[in-house]
Amino acid sequence: MQIGKLDRIELGVFPTPIQELKNLSKQLGGPRLLIKRDDLTGLGLGGNKLRKLEYAMAEARALGATAIITIGGPQSNHVRLTTAAANRLGLKTILVLRGEEPSRATGNLLIDKILGPDEIHFVGAEGFPSKTELDRIADDKAAEIAARLEAEGETPYVIPNGCRAIHGAYGYASCVLETVVQLRDLGTAPTAFVSAIGTSSTYTGLVLGTHLYTDDEAEAIGISVVATPAVDLKQRIGGQLDEACAVLRLTSAVPHEAIRICDEYVGAGYGLPTDTMREAVLLTARSEGILLDPVYTGKAMAGLIGLVRSGTFTSDDVVVFMHTGGVPGMFADTQIETFQSA
Ligand SMILES: Cc1ncc(COP(=O)(O)O)c(C=O)c1O
Numbered sequence: 001m002q003i004g005k006l007d008r009i010e011l012g013v014f015p016t017p018i019q020e021l022k023n024l025s026k027q028l029g030g031p032r033l034l035i036k037r038d039d040l041t042g043l044g045l046g047g048n049k050l051r052k053l054e055y056a057m058a059e060a061r062a063l064g065a066t067a068i069i070t071i072g073g074p075q076s077n078h079v080r081l082t083t084a085a086a087n088r089l090g091l092k093t094i095l096v097l098r099g100e101e102p103s104r105a106t107g108n109l110l111i112d113k114i115l116g117p118d119e120i121h122f123v124g125a126e127g128f129p130s131k132t133e134l135d136r137i138a139d140d141k142a143a144e145i146a147a148r149l150e151a152e153g154e155t156p157y158v159i160p161n162g163c164r165a166i167h168g169a170y171g172y173a174s175c176v177l178e179t180v181v182q183l184r185d186l187g188t189a190p191t192a193f194v195s196a197i198g199t200s201s202t203y204t205g206l207v208l209g210t211h212l213y214t215d216d217e218a219e220a221i222g223i224s225v226v227a228t229p230a231v232d233l234k235q236r237i238g239g240q241l242d243e244a245c246a247v248l249r250l251t252s253a254v255p256h257e258a259i260r261i262c263d264e265y266v267g268a269g270y271g272l273p274t275d276t277m278r279e280a281v282l283l284t285a286r287s288e289g290i291l292l293d294p295v296y297t298g299k300a301m302a303g304l305i306g307l308v309r310s311g312t313f314t315s316d317d318v319v320v321f322m323h324t325g326g327v328p329g330m331f332a333d334t335q336i337e338t339f340q341s342a
Contacts, residue, residue: 001248003170003177003212007058011085012050013042018182021321023287030308031317032188035290036179039297039325044084045111047077047325048202051171052163053085059167060091065157067092067118067149071138072161074099074122075271075295075332077325080108082159083115092154093117096141098134100125107332121145162199169244172205177213179320188318190218194307195322196300197222197261200233202324204240211254222261223303225296226270230263237261265303271295273338276302282342293326294335300324 017040021033041050060068068086072079074097086093094117097109101122105113112120124137146156162168176193183189193210197203206220224233238256245253267274273294280301281292292298304321313319329335 003174003248006055006170007062008054008170009057009061009089011043011054011057011088012046013040014051015178015182016040018179018186018320019290021284021288021290024284027283027287028305028308031191031313031315031319033304033319033321034183034190035288035321035323036175037323038175039323039327041325043088044081044115045325045328047081048172048322049078049081049163049325050085051175051205052167052201053082053159055167055170056159056163057085057089060157060159061089063157064155065091067094067154067156068159069094069096069142069145069149069156070159070161071096071098071142073097074102075108075329075334076161077108077296077329078162080111080115080328083112083117086117087115094119094121094145094149094156096121096123096138096145098122098124098138102333104333107330107335108328109332111328119145162201165199165201165204165240166244166247168199168201169205169208169240172202173209173212173244174205175322176206176209180213183318183320190214190320191317192218192313192319193220193322194300194304194319195220195222196296196324197224197233197237198226198296200237201240202322204237204244206322207237207241207258208244208254211258212250216258219258219260221303221307222259223265223300224261224263225266225299227266230261233261233263234259262303262307265299265306267299271334273335274299274302276306278338278342280305281339290323291327291330292323293329294338295329296326297323 203222
C-alpha cells in the first residue's frame with residue numbers, strides 16, 4: 001500500500017521550505033547543511049505534529065468523531081497543534097494536561113488558551129507521582145472524559161501525546177519523499193537526515209522514508225531529547241518500524257540496523273537546558289537568523305554540531321536538519337531564564 005494513497009486531511013502548508021545553512025556550514029567547516037522548515041507548517045504556529053495530525057484527524061473523521069481529547073504537558077507543542085487542527089475542523093477539544101496548573105499561562109499554554117479548547121483538565125499535581133504513574137493518571141482521565149462525552153451523545157476520539165506512532169511514521173516518511181523531490185530540483189540528493197527524538201515517531205518516519213525513497217543511500221540520525229536509554233528507544237522504534245511495514249504490506253522489513261540514535265545531548269533530562277543546546281541555539285540564530293527551541297531542535301542541533309565536529313560527515317555529504325518547530329516553548333516561564341545572559 002502506498003502512503004500517498006492513505007486517508008489524510010490537509011491541515012498544513014506543504015511542501016515546507018528547504019534552505020541552505022551556508023554560514024553555519026562554513027563556521028563549522030562542515031558538509032553541505034540544509035534545514036527543512038517544518039516549523040513553518042502553517043497552522044497554530046507550526047511544527048512537526050501537523051504531518052501526523054493529518055492522518056490522525058482523517059481517522060477521527062472516518063470514525064465520526066465530534067470531539068478530540070488529547071494529552072500532554074502544559075508546554076506541549078502537540079497539544080497546541082491538536083487544538084488548532086480541531087478548531088480548523090470544527091471539532092470540540094478537551095485537553096488533559098499533566099501536572100499542576102501554573103499561576104500564569106506562558107508559551108504553549110498561553111496559545112492553547114487563545115485557541116480556546118472546550119475544557120482543560122490538569123491532573124496528577126498531588127503526591128509527586130512518577131512519570132509512569134502520571135502517564136497512567138492522564139490516560140485514566142482521558143478515558144473517563146471519553147465515557148462522559150459518549151453518555152452526552154458525542155463521539156470522542158483520543159489522540160495520545162505525540163499522536164499514534166503509525167501516523168508519525170506516515171507523516172515523516174512522506175516528508176522524506178517531499179525533501180528528496182526538493183533536493184532533486186536543486187540537483188542534489190540527501191545523504192543524512194538529523195532530527196530530535198521525543199515520543200519517537202517523527203524519527204521512525206524518517207528511517208522508513210529513507211528506506212523507501214532513498215534506497216537506503218541516506219541515513220536517518222536521531223538525537224534523543226528524553227531520558228529514556230538509547231537501547232530502549234531503539235527497541236521501541238524497531239517495533240514502530242515493524243508495525244508500519246506490516247500495515248503498509250512492504251515486501252521487506254526495514255532493517256533495525258538503520259536506527260542510529262545519539263543520546264549524549266539530552267543532559268540532565270527532558271526540557272532541562274544544556275550548554276551545548278545554548279551554543280547551538282545561539283550559533284544558528286546568529287549565523288542564519290533562524291530560531292530553534294530549547295527542548296527539541298536546540299538539542300538536536302547540538303547533536304548535529306557534535307557530529308560535524310567529530311568528523312562524522314565528509315565534504316561530499318548533504319545533511320538535512322529537521323526543524324520540527326517548538327519555538328513557542330522558548331517563551332515558557334520554565335525556560336525564561338535560559339537565554340537571559342545571551
Ligand atoms: C518541536 C518538537 N520537535 C520534535 C519533537 C519530537 O517528535 P517525536 O515526538 O515524534 O519524537 C516534538 C515532540 O515530541 C516537538 O514538539
